[in-house]
Each structure stands twice: as structure tokens, then as C-alpha cells.
Amino acid sequence: MKMKNLLMVVGAAATFGAVSIITTQVHADTSVPVYRLYNKNTGEHFYTKNSAERANLNRVGWRDEGLGWNSATSGKAVYRVYNPNARGGDHYYTLSKYEAQSLVSKGWRWDNGGKAAFYSGGSTNLYVAYNPNAQSGSHNYTTNTYEQNSLLNVGWKYGAVAWKTMGTPAATVAPKKVDINVTGVGGSEQSVPGSYRFLYSNKAFDNKNLSTPAAIEFSADVSLSGGSSDYENQFVIAGNSGTTSGQIGVELHYQAGNDSNFAQGRINVTTINFPAGAGTSGQQFYSVKTNAPRIANSQSVRLQVKYFTSGYMQTFVNGTLVGQYKSKLVPGGNAYILHDYTNAKSTIKNIQVKKNGKIVNPVTQGSSPLTSQTFTNKTLVAAY
Structure with a gap:
């Protein structure tokens, strides 16, 4: 049941906060395409109507994401x-010339020679979302309401209409799977199209009312500390009927460094979801929630994992929901709780198991009740 984890999240100190949005009513008869590109090294999306600029960025490593929207050729200027x-x-893009000038006075530079990059006009909303944890790419602009809501669900802020556009083809705004075909070195899944394992995701929560008691629930007070550059623990409910039985849980992870795109230099929180029967091509993922609490070294936090017979799972840290996704768990008898520690010392206390809302303690390690224990570089399997 041991799982290997690689972890990344986009986040850093924000360069600019909420902005003032001006609504415009403009009639425009013609439009030009605005292209959208993505820099995987900084997390920034870039928008341009200049096809030569688009081609040049694509040549130097930016990913061409096609048409962002159609921009009016006249109307209120966007700087x-x-x-x-x-x-x-x-x-950064704004309708407010005053705001743009204020940023320039603080060290920003005019782009496009201080002339309008686009124009606001048309009847289609273009939305802006703000990531308070990002330095580069801290603002995202889209006409796609699915994309906008997904960002807001994982901790992005603001969520206003930035300006108006002439629309976007339907094929561009169709919902897409999160991080499809994005895998990393470390497992057999890395070359399997559609595999979600070993990826780094801010996957939006699956919507479902889960007010009824969970079929099974594990919780405990857990702390993590280590002296190496990379260490972790995992608090997981796992089936015991083989590798296809599923694993769900929450993880604490630390990686040294100062690259915020990899969440380095702090202990961060990850939801683990390996549904039963997913295999190497199924939706197995680690989801790093940008709104999850940050954990200090040796800080004890309450970790909680729930599984519902309706086929959903939830994870919590100190009572804060950090994951809710569709899943499937096949216990194959008694379920187990798996603690996997790599280069780390971790203490577990006050472990508790509930079935259908009722406590079913004691939890045991072998034949002995498990109440409190400290582990270093080992795996604990506890049964109930």
C-alpha cells in the first residue's frame, strides 16, 4: 500500500490586490482574436492579439492555448x-488608466507602448480571478465560467467581470478535465495518457451534499518534523483487498527551497484520492488546495478522512475542508489506516474511528490498543 508522492502548488506573495472594475456599454461591429499562452515555469497566462508575438513566445517555450476570446476593435481601452x-x-490588464499609471509609478512598466492592448466591447463577460498566493500569474482572465468557478473553488479571490468581449467559440469554453495527461517521473503512470497519479493539482471540489454520517471516518492529532530536505507523512484510509481496493486521505509534506511554485519551504497539505479500480489510467491524484491551512514544523493538527457510501470522500485539517471528491473504496473486510513516513518524525495521538457516525474504538497496532506513538522513517498499519 505504500505510495510515493511528488508535490507542487502555484503560490507566492501577491504583487497586487483587488482591482477596480469599470463596466462599459460599447457597441462594436468588428473583432480580432486574442490568443492565450501559458508559461509552465512561472504559472502565468499571457494574452495577445499580435500573431507574431504569439509565435515568438511559443518558440521560446510558452504553451499555446489557442483563442482566449474575440476582442472588439473599438470601445473602452484595456491597458x-x-x-x-x-x-x-x-x-496585468486593466480598464483603468489611472490604475495602470499608479502601478508604473511603483516600478511596473507600460507594455504595448502605453497604448490599448485590447478594447472592451460586446456582450460577453470576461472574468478576472486573483490568486493571493502567486507572484507571477496572480490574475487570470477568461470568458469560461467553468474555469472561473473552478479557480474560485480552490481559493482564488475576487471573481468580477473585468471587461466585455465579442465572445468565444463554443469549442474553447467547453469544460476540460483537470490536469489531464500531466504526470511526473516516479511511476509507471508517467507515460499513460489520462493518468492522474503523481500530478500536482488544484482540482475543484466535487459538488455534493454529504450531510449524512460517513460510512467510515478516521481522525487523529498528527505532527510532522524532519531534518532532511524532503519529508512527508500520509494519513490514509486504505482497503486491504489488494492494490485495486482504493486509498483516500490527507498528507503533510515538506520540501526545502524557496520556489513557491513547488510550495517549498513550508509544510503543506494535500488530499490523496486513489479510487478503487482506477488503475494507472484512472483519476488518481494528489490535490494541493490553495485554501488549506499551512502547517508549522512540529505543529500538531487534527487530520480527518471520511468516506461515504454514495461514493464520495472528504478530508479535513483542524476542521477545515481541504478536499471533497468522487471516489471508491473497497475495504475487503476491516479497513486499515496507513501512515507512511519518509525522512520524518511524526507523532500520532487521539486516534479515533467511526462507522456510520458511531465510534468503534479501540484502534490496534497488532494486538495492542493504539493511543499515542512516535514514528521515524517507518510505516504504521493500524486496524480496528
């Missing part, structure tokens, strides 16, 4: 400014 002090650089 683009550039922050050279952000890691990797960062662009």
Missing part, C-alpha cells in the same frame, strides 16, 4: 502593464 520585479515577470 497592459508589466512587473519586471516579479519572479519570471508578470503582466
